Amino acid sequence: MDLRFAEGAIVRDDFFLVETERFQGPLDLLLHLIRTQDIDVFDIPVARITDQFLKAIEGLGAEDLDSAGEFLETAATLIRIKAQMLLPREGDDEDEDPRAELVRRLLEYEQIREISQRMRASEADRGRRFSKGFIPARPKLLHQEMPLETTWADVLSAALAVEMPTLRQGLHRVTTRTISMQEKVVLILDRLQGQSGIEFSRLLKGFGDTMHGVMTFLASLELTRRRVLFLRQSEPFSELWLYRREEDEDGGSTDVGVIEVDS
Amino acid sequence: MNTPQIVEAVLFASDAPLTPSEIARADERLDEDQVEEALQMLKAEYEDAQRAFHLTEIAEGYQILTRPEFAPYLERFDNVPRANRLSGPSLETLAIIAYRQPIGRIEIEYIRGVNSSGVIRTLQDRSLIDIVGRGDGLGRPLLYGTTQHFQEHFGFASLDDLPRPDELPIILKDRMPLQESEGDLDEEGTPAMSDLGENPAEEQPDNSVNESAKDVVL
Numbered sequence: 215m216d217l218r219f220a221e222g223a224i225v226r227d228d229f230f231l232v233e234t235e236r237f238q239g240p241l242d243l244l245l246h247l248i249r250t251q252d253i254d255v256f257d258i259p260v261a262r263i264t265d266q267f268l269k270a271i272e273g274l275g276a277e278d279l280d281s282a283g284e285f286l287e288t289a290a291t292l293i294r295i296k297a298q299m300l301l302p303r304e305g306d307d308e309d310e311d312p313r314a315e316l317v318r319r320l321l322e323y324e325q326i327r328e329i330s331q332r333m334r335a336s337e338a339d340r341g342r343r344f345s346k347g348f349i350p351a352r353p354k355l356l357h358q359e360m361p362l363e364t365t366w367a368d369v370l371s372a373a374l375a376v377e378m379p380t381l382r383q384g385l386h387r388v389t390t391r392t393i394s395m396q397e398k399v400v401l402i403l404d405r406l407q408g409q410s411g412i413e414f415s416r417l418l419k420g421f422g423d424t425m426h427g428v429m430t431f432l433a434s435l436e437l438t439r440r441r442v443l444f445l446r447q448s449e450p451f452s453e454l455w456l457y458r459r460e461e462d463e464d465g466g467s468t469d470v471g472v473i474e475v476d477s
Numbered sequence: 478m479n480t481p482q483i484v485e486a487v488l489f490a491s492d493a494p495l496t497p498s499e500i501a502r503a504d505e506r507l508d509e510d511q512v513e514e515a516l517q518m519l520k521a522e523y524e525d526a527q528r529a530f531h532l533t534e535i536a537e538g539y540q541i542l543t544r545p546e547f548a549p550y551l552e553r554f555d556n557v558p559r560a561n562r563l564s565g566p567s568l569e570t571l572a573i574i575a576y577r578q579p580i581g582r583i584e585i586e587y588i589r590g591v592n593s594s595g596v597i598r599t600l601q602d603r604s605l606i607d608i609v610g611r612g613d614g615l616g617r618p619l620l621y622g623t624t625q626h627f628q629e630h631f632g633f634a635s636l637d638d639l640p641r642p643d644e645l646p647i648i649l650k651d652r653m654p655l656q657e658s659e660g661d662l663d664e665e666g667t668p669a670m671s672d673l674g675e676n677p678a679e680e681q682p683d684n685s686v687n688e689s690a691k692d693v694v695l
Contacts, residue, residue: 238566239591284591322588329576330568332640333631337562340632342548343533345540347492349554 239281240288241323243270248320255320258313260299264292291316393425398433406443406458414454480507481515481522488519494538494629536628537635563605570596571605575627575639579609579620597621605630 237243247266248255271285298312405412417430434456437443446455487503488495497512516539520532533542543551563571570593573585586593600606601621609622623636633639 238569239589241590280592288590319588319590323590326569326572326588329572329640330565333568333572333575334562336631336633336640337568339545340630341562342545343531343542343632344548344551345492345542346489348543348551 240267240285241320242327243267243285244288245320245324245327255317258317260292260296260313264289264296267292393423393429395429395433395436398426398430399437402430402433402437402443402456406456410460411455411457414456417456480511481518483507484512484515485519488532488539488541491540494536494540496538499538533632534634535632536625566591566593566596567600571600571623571627574600574606574621575623575636578622579612580622581612581614581618581620583614583618585621 237246244263244267247253247263247270248258253259253263268289271282271289295312295316402412402417405417414430414434418427421427421430434443434445437456438445441459443456443458446457447453483503484500487500497509497516500512500516501507501509516532523530523532529547530541530543533540535542566589569589570585573588574580577584582594582597585597597606601608604624604626606621606627607624608619610620611617612620627633628635628638631638
């Protein structure tokens with residue numbers, strides 16, 4: 215989308231030149247242009263209004279693409295209507311005035327605004343009538359009635375006794391993973407050699423580091439993805455079981471050598 | 478204990494509007510008609526006695542509320558939480574939803590001419606609107622409607638209390654539903670079609686090519 219025109223500053227050489235932020239959207243702006251110039255909505259001078267509309271959105275910042283897009287869309291609609299008005303129309307009776315849909319939208323929008331104003335009044339009305347519980351209960355004053363037993367000297371010495379924490383200096387070393395997933399893949403396949411299933415926890419026996427658990431889990435997910443095994447858990451937090459997939463007929467080889475693990 | 482007294486006790490103890498059937502739950506011998514009758518009696522009684530409060534019909538129920546002329550006195554208690562007034566865009570969006578419910582976001586945005594998802598979220602957070610269903614259109618869009626709290630906020634007894642500016646030429650309820658051909662629906666329209674947009678032959682009836690092409694992609 216070409217937004218070059220939006221870089222220009224607002225030129226205040228006409229009364230209708232406006233800041234777009236003041237308007238809630240393109241329809242609001244359009245309505246403003248029409249109403250402030252006493253234009254008949256049912257006979258909008260499209261060429262003039264389009265010029266004014268484009269001029270009004272000249273200062274629109276490209277930084278707010280969302281609202282800029284909304285204004286541009288309406289500008290495009292205006293230009294399309296302008297073009298349609300210039301073209302000779304065949305069978306005038308049949309064709310709808312190209313402005314009809316826009317006019318309908320404008321009137322509808324104006325009506326919404328009118329209703330909003332009345333709802334605003336209702337809201338204010340309601341705000342002047344109060345229900346029970348409007349004035350909150352009196353707060354309990356118990357703590358004020360209790361005499362203060364500490365003296366200011368106590369408070370001061372307590373404050374001085376507080377040690378400012380020293381910021382920890384030093385470098386943090388990031389170490390590479392020492393446990394490879396490949397290693398765990400081999401382990402899982404090895405342990406599944408003689409049996410169809412094994413508990414996840416059993417695979418972790420003998421390895422202390424939590425990292426072993428993580429890598430074993432990743433390895434089992436990888437193997438599941440490669441359709442070598444499937445995982446089963448009867449309920450949340452219960453034992454996780456790894457099962458070997460039996461069907462090999464679709465050519466899926468379970469050969470360890472084929473499995474390449476990215477790390 | 479007579480019926481008006483029981484009704485009065487229930488209303489007095491409540492800080493939210495109550496319907497006659499809710500009030501009738503106070504005693505097995507009460508039915509809605511009796512409650513309704515008692516409500517009218519109490520209403521007239523407060524009026525005659527020039528009490529500082531009204532028995533107000535609000536949000537399809539009844540509630541005891543102070544009369545507006547006492548607001549200046551009550552407003553002096555400045556530690557009181559006040560209901561926030563709605564912003565212009567919120568009010569505008571709410572008006573559209575109130576008149577056209579159930580209505581989806583796309584249609585709201587077409588009427589307003591601006592993106593409205595943020596405003597809709599705010600109104601939902603404030604319990605003024607809620608999701609009331611799903612439309613038949615593409616993606617089965619969420620449809621919104623107003624809540625009971627909406628009526629409470631504006632002091633409406635029912636949705637019939639919404640202002641009806643008859644002098645304006647278009648009655649919102651009568652507006653035709655959006656036509657898909659208007660092009661404004663394309664925003665969330667047909668992703669499958671835009672995927673194939675590079676192919677100018679897509680309009681042709683020969684769909685088999687596109688079908689197989691999609692299979693390859695998948």
